[in-house]
Amino acid sequence: MLRFRGCVGLGKVLVAAAWPYINYVPHLGTLLPLLSADVVARYYRLKGDDVVFVSGSDEHGTPIEVEAIRRGIHPKELADRNHKIVSDLLERYGISLDNYTRTESPLHKEFVRKHHLKIYKNGYIFTKETELPYCPKCKRFLPDRFVEGTCPYCGYGEARGDQCDRCGRLLDPTKLVNPHCTICRTKPVIRRVKHWYFDMPKFTDQLLDYIKSNKQLPDNARNFSLKLLQEGLKPRP
Ligand SMILES: [Zn+2]
Ligand SMILES: [Zn+2]
Structure with a gap:
């Protein structure tokens, strides 16, 4: 993009x-x-x-x-x-x-560290317990691309745990249909774990103002973004 x-x-x-x-x-x-x-x-x-x-x-x-x-x-x-x-x-x-x-450049890492700390201090990051797929064979949790399955919205057979590349929706990995571990193809089990989230919903009003008032945005980009906002932004793990 x-x-x-x-x-x-x-x-x-x-x-x-x-x-x-x-x-x-x-x-x-x-x-x-x-x-x-x-x-x-x-x-x-x-x-x-x-x-x-x-x-x-x-x-x-x-x-x-x-x-x-x-x-x-x-x-x-x-x-x-x-x-x-x-x-x-x-x-x-x-x-x-x-x-x-x-x-991996030191300058990049330092910038990202400071930026995240600023976001955290300003109250846009929170933790909560969540359920994640866990592969009993690999003995590890399976974040986004480590788990694949069928998209519950559009039926795409190779949707990743975090997002469907066909319909573009952000996905909850526990909602994938017929999920499998991408390393060993074992069916994962669901386990509870504490996770960090970026509080996207807090930016809904600001984003709405920005998208509606930005005259440079092409119509398709504006409509796509407005649709995402109408469906409701989700906290981003
Ligand atoms: Zn989909
Ligand atoms: Zn595995």
């Missing part, structure tokens, strides 16, 4: 392309968001604006861990290898990034 925001009148523009997961080496299609962002960055540079175009490799999260387990290597080894390949590819394709970094 391409996001950009900036004060065009002041001549400072930030172009931020979504960070690719590097659990695999991206194919041509995954280059598209970066390519679109590249066009935007070049346009503003030609206009004479002061542009910073940034992105980076997303080395965290379960896709990396799942793939590393599948290959029998450490996640860090997979991330190091793929980050290098992806960085080289972007350079060879002439994507005009000012900074292509990675989530």
Whole structure:
């Protein structure tokens, strides 16, 4: 997804392309968001604006861990290898990034730590007990991509525990139909565990105002976002 925001009148523009997961080496299609962002960055540079175009490799999260387990290597080894390949590819394709970094960079980690602490101190993070799928064979809880099954809303057979890639809905992993552990394909059991949540519903009114008053949003993006808000935002684990 391409996001950009900036004060065009002041001549400072930030172009931020979504960070690719590097659990695999991206194919041509995954280059598209970066390519679109590249066009935007070049346009503003030609206009004479002061542009910073940034992105980076997303080395965290379960896709990396799942793939590393599948290959029998450490996640860090997979991330190091793929980050290098992806960085080289972007350079060879002439994507005009000012900074292509990675989530493991000390600067990135420090920023995220401070940012999360600020969110926590301002009361937007809470804990509660929840039920999560647990694989008795692997002896581990199964967050998002570690469990797959059929989407209870649209019937898609390969929905992940956290989200359905076909209908786009956020999912409760315990509601998946015919779930299985993605490592060993065992049917998980449900166990109770304490979990951290980002309190998304607290932002509902602010988001409604922003989406309704933002004239730059295309209609389909506005309607999609409004539909999500009408259905009610859920706290994000
Ligand atoms: Zn679905
Ligand atoms: Zn398992």
